Amino acid sequence: MRRRLIxxxxxxxxxxxAVFGLSLVIVESRTIESSAKDxxxxxxxxxxxxxxxxIAAGEKVTSATLGxxxxxxxxxxxxxxxxxxxxxGAPPRGDVVQARQAGAHGETVLVQEPHxxxxxxxxxxxxxILTVALLAIAAAVVLAVQQGRRLTAPLLDxxxxAERLGSGDPRPRHRRxxxxxxxxxADVLDASAERIARMLTAERRLAADASHQLRTPLTALSMRLEEIIATDDHDTVKEEASIALGQVERLTDVVERLLTNSRDPRSGSAVAFDLDEVIKQQLEExxxxxxxxGRTISRSGTPGLRAVGTPGAVAQVLATLIENSLMHGAGSVVIHTRVTGNQAVAEVTDQGQGVPPDLGARVFERTVSGRNSTGLGLAVARDLAEADGGRLELLQQRPPVFALFLARAGAEGGDDVGGVAQGRETPEGPEQGPPVLR
Structure with missing residues (x-):
């Protein structure tokens, strides 16, 4: 392109x-000849x-007086x-430019100049003219080279x-x-880069969420299969197989929900369900x-609560909290249910070190983790809770109290009230050794 432009x-x-120079040469040549004749x-x-x-004065005309x-x-x-x-002067050779004049007394004068x-x-x-033309050509070459660089350099850039976009680097360059x-x-490429970056982020997030959300059901399913392998009792095998089959169905539900959220994270499938059934299923698993x-897990609080949400998502949130307590907590784990306003609340607490004060609500941020964990569990659990209109909160840091707020089935009005359960102290208890991140 640069060569074509030059x-x-x-x-x-x-x-x-060629057009103006030739005309100028002709005009100047005629002007010079006319000036010489004049x-x-x-x-x-x-x-x-x-x-x-x-002659009129009677003086003699000589070459000395006219030289x-x-x-x-x-x-x-x-x-x-x-x-x-x-x-x-000396007589010229070749072609001459001459002029002749005659006087009143018969005298004549002839003046000649060599052509x-x-x-x-x-x-x-x-x-x-040729020098000016060469200078003009040189200036045109310099200008053409500069213009060529000005146009070709951006095109190369x-x-x-575009090559970076094709190789998987979607960072916009914002160059003009x-x-x-x-x-x-450049605007179109930057916009495309931002769209590709969002798509790649969504795909990576889907992959990370899928790996994390599928891990918990697969772990539970693995435990059920281990129970089946370890026993010879036919009734126990049948019971464990039935539980395992339910876990497979929930695993399928998790996969379908992940795919749905990847298409539209705002889409929900909330229904009225029995919260006790979901908690019972989690306790059994x-x-x-x-x-x-060598630890125990149990439930307490208000029984018979019906909430609005997606049972599979609620089970996944509770499973995340329970697994978190198993991995990072200590002592007994209690799932406590209660009612606050128009909401049903399921709280998960243990007797561990809790969450350090400098983290607080940041435990729900992605990549905030401890003990070499992924940092996705609580973030994914909060997303699942919010997808159906609920929310997941950290009510107390030590001992840790995580609460899942869900709309009560059939409840109208009421305030969206948070806080700790009745009879539970909100101040942080005394420190019991170094905190454990979750």
């Missing part, structure tokens, strides 16, 4: 020089005037009646940006070049794991 610019400049004519008129004045009247390089012949012709002098003047003029058309292309660690 060639096209040079072609335009050469055409302009100058010779002027010398002849001046010289005849001097001769007439001398200064002719410019150097010119030749003049003065003819006066009754005396020999008077010559001034070669006119040719030299035309040559000098042509040299000046845009090509590099002062050329509206190129800036428009996690009790063997807690028993293996």
């Amino acid at each position: 060639n096209s610019t040079l072609a335009v400049v050469l055409v302009v020089i 100058s010779v004519q002027s010398d002849a008129v001046q010289l005849i005037g001097v001769v007439e004045n001398r 200064r009247q002719v410019e150097p390089g010119r030749y003049a012949v003065i003819s006066v009646p009754g005396q020999a012709p008077i010559t001034l 070669s002098e006119v040719t030299r003047q035309i040559g000098r003029t042509l040299l000046v 845009l090509a590099e940006t 070049y002062g050329v509206p058309e190129l800036d428009r292309v 996690w009790r063997p794991a807690y028993r293996g660690e």
